[in-house]
Amino acid sequence: MIGTPGRATAVALLGLTGRLVDIEAALTNQKPGLKLVGLPDAALREAQVRVRSAIEHSGFEMPSRHLTVNLSPAALPKHGSAFDLGIAVAVLVTQGVIAPAAVDGVVHLGELGLDGRLRPVPGVLPSVLAARANGRRTVVVPTANEAEASLVSGVRVVAVPSLRELAIAHGAELESVPVEPVPDRAVAAGEPPAPELAEVVGNPEAVEAMLVAAAGAHHVLLVGPPGAGKTMLAARLPGLLPDLDESAALEATCVASLAGEAVPGGLRRRPPWQAPHHTATAAAIVGGGSSWIRPGAAARASGGVLFLDEAPEFSAAALDALRQPLESGEITVERAAVTARFPGRFQLVMAANPCPCGQFGSVDGACTCPAASRRRYLDRLSGPLLDRVDIRLRVDRVSAAQLRLRDERPGLDTASARARVLAARERAVARLTGTPWRVNGEVPGPWWRAGDRRLPPDVRQPLDLALERGTLTMRGYDRTLRLAWTVADLAGVVRPGRRELGTALTLRGAVR
Secondary structure, three states: OOOOOEEEEEEEEEEOEEEEEEEEEEEEOOOOEEEEEOOEOHHHHOHHHHHHHHHHHOOOOOOOOEEEEEEEOOOOOEOOOOOHHHHHHHHHHHOOOOOHHHHOOEEEOOEEOOOOEEEOOOOHHHHHHHHHHOOOOEEEEEHHHHHHHOOOOOOEEEEEOEHHHHHHHOOOOOOOOOOOOOOOOOOOOOOOOOOOHHHOOOOHHHHHHHHHHHHHOOOEEEEOOOOOOHHHHHHOHHHHOOOOOHHHHHHHHHHHHHOOOOOOOOOOOOOOEEOOOOOOOHHHHHEEOOOOOEEOHHHHOOOOEEEEOOHHHOOHHHHHOOHHHHHHOEEEEEOOOOEEEEEOOOEEEEEEOOOOOOOOOOOOOOOOOOHHHHHHHHOOOOHHHHHOOOEEEEOOOOOHHHHHHHHHOOOOOHHHHHHHHHHHHHHHHHHOOOOOOOOHHHOOHHHHOOHHHOOOOOOOHHHHHHHHHOOOOHHHHHHHHHHHHHHHHHHOOOOOOHHHHHHHHHHOOOOO
């Protein structure tokens, strides 16, 4: 006689989108063994070995008949080891160890160790959010994932250290055997302090440009010789940004969880910082993989800053892959069987030398590069990509005179700069009330050229002239307008004038 199939529920993630997966375990009169079906990947197929060992080391016995485990819907790709716990629960239900009613409506997430202990898994936060969105109110997770799962309100989180303790929690009449829970991934002792803006010497135009970038969420390209302070400036941008709001903090924490980073408790409120190496592939930048699509550096930087040092050294494919998220604020990674979506609302900051040797245009160094080599070097940054970058600025090395002046007049500190940025953003929010946008960098060009936002002809004359001469594209025209409004917000001016527009044109300057 064949018994009643056992059932349990888990979650499959495609990007940050989760879908419930029904796990069915049924006994058949075939040769003893365990068969897993339902589009599992390689890591999930190995669950049959982990589940068998965990069940036996937890004091239970595997069925003496053939056991088929089906993951439904069968056409949905499934990856990772988070299904281990649900599979083991479904097996125990078939044996009568756990009553079917005890697991009805409960979502199980966790990887099993060979000794029956539960190990933490990535992506718990988006998985619990998906469970709540599908009406589930109880989720079982490993002890190490308890703090992360508890970030979701309206869901009862049951944290257990082992499969045996879970069976007891589901009503099995067993004696508890205390075990040491598997710890979570290592957590750094607090976030390191943000670099101080006052440490930047000289280049006041570049410092002001970073304030404009922070106030309006504008993308930046810094071009200058080695040692000019490009990386130093870029590293101070996150410290100028305000804390993430609830939605952005939840997105950033979900991406961090999916990427396998520890989430010890509490949403990530500070804007993230990602600085991939120039050898990174397009998949490493925007995300990729086969059946399991992992978030790339751009997704992990959502809500914060993506810094590309030595930008011309990145592959053309990696750079051009950023064009779509720069426009839409979303990263879409498509594969033959799956499509994953990640948030992509990051600020792009690129740093580049003016030529291969880095000395072109420097007053204290001679360039040895042929003219054709210089042209080709910055031409690695495609025109369509540069057109999406609002601020394009030349940064030069600091002179001894600037260093002496710095000793006499301390530079602008991070706290004061952030206060200016917050005030500018409040002015932008007041102006954008009733629209879907919150910062100037998100607003499309037609909005700035319509209604009472349209600047008088005498104010926009330099901008119209640049468009007629071909030094600005229409996209560049609109982005210069956005910059002018941000400059006005920083200055406390109601609307841009010739001065603010001139500053915007300077920040938009050509760097080739």
